[in-house]
Amino acid sequence: NAGVTQTPKFRILKIGQSMTLQCTQDMNHNYMYWYRQDPGMGLKLIYYSVGAGITDKGEVPNGYNVSRSTTEDFPLRLELAAPSQTSVYFCASSPLGQGGYGYTFGSGTRLTVV
Amino acid sequence: AQRVTQPEKLLSVFKGAPVELKCNYSYSGSPELFWYVQYSRQRLQLLLRHISRESIKGFTADLNKGETSFHLKKPFAQEEDSAMYYCALKSGNTGKLIFGQGTTLQVKP
Numbered sequence: 001n002a003g004v005t006q007t008p009k010f011r012i013l014k015i016g017q018s019m020t021l022q023c024t025q026d027m028n029h030n031y032m033y034w035y036r037q038d039p040g041m042g043l044k045l046i047y048y049s050v051g052a053g054i055t056d057k058g059e060v061p062n063g064y065n066v067s068r069s070t071t072e073d074f075p076l077r078l079e080l081a082a083p084s085q086t087s088v089y090f091c092a093s094s095p096l097g098q099g100g101y102g103y104t105f106g107s108g109t110r111l112t113v114v
Numbered sequence: 115a116q117r118v119t120q121p122e123k124l125l126s127v128f129k130g131a132p133v134e135l136k137c138n139y140s141y142s143g144s145p146e147l148f149w150y151v152q153y154s155r156q157r158l159q160l161l162l163r164h165i166s167r168e169s170i171k172g173f174t175a176d177l178n179k180g181e182t183s184f185h186l187k188k189p190f191a192q193e194e195d196s197a198m199y200y201c202a203l204k205s206g207n208t209g210k211l212i213f214g215q216g217t218t219l220q221v222k223p
Contacts, residue, residue, distance in 0.1 A: 043213040102160035
């Protein structure tokens with residue numbers, strides 16, 4: 001049981017380039033989330049999804065896009081990378097939106113935009 | 115506004131000393147709160163949830179609605195407790211979590 005798998009683990013992008021951060025979970029969780037982690041700022045929600053075909057913006061969605069074509073996959077797309085998107089990105093999943101089950105996190109993607 | 119505040123960026127204690135990591139929240143309604151921990155080079159993991167009133171690795175946290183706090187406590191710190199700790203508040207019915215800024219706990223030998 002792999003849990004939540006994120007790829008790549010590290011990436012350096014040049015300003016203006018695009019890339020997709022991959023996230024896959026094998027726990028049949030309906031709810032999936034993308035957060036970014038910046039020093040001293042905690043984790044900020046970028047996008048989330050409550051099921052296949054349904055996505056919604058979080059607190060800091062600008063510069064990002066997501067899709068959820070299957071229950072398992074929730075990729076995060078960066079278009080026109082900017083230095084402000086240098087961060088560590090975490091994908092997480094949860095079985096339900098209620099009940100306080102908590103999240104299962106991926107190992108993170110460390111992205112640097114230069 | 116819904117908010118989670120962890121006032122200390124860094125908490126440094128000696129092994130065997132008591133630990134209290136502070137967390138205050140702002141939420142209208144009945145809150146659901148969590149503590150997550152991130153050990154060095156490991157992924158974030160759930161430490162405990164207030165609804166289960168459990169003790170994990172010797173840590174406990176009590177919800178105080180009057181003071182809007184959910185402080186994490188441990189009577190005797192161990193070196194292996196050194197990590198980043200995040201307090202989180204569930205927002206709405208889509209499972210979104212609002213995280214605090216995080217507190218780094220450093221336990222010195």
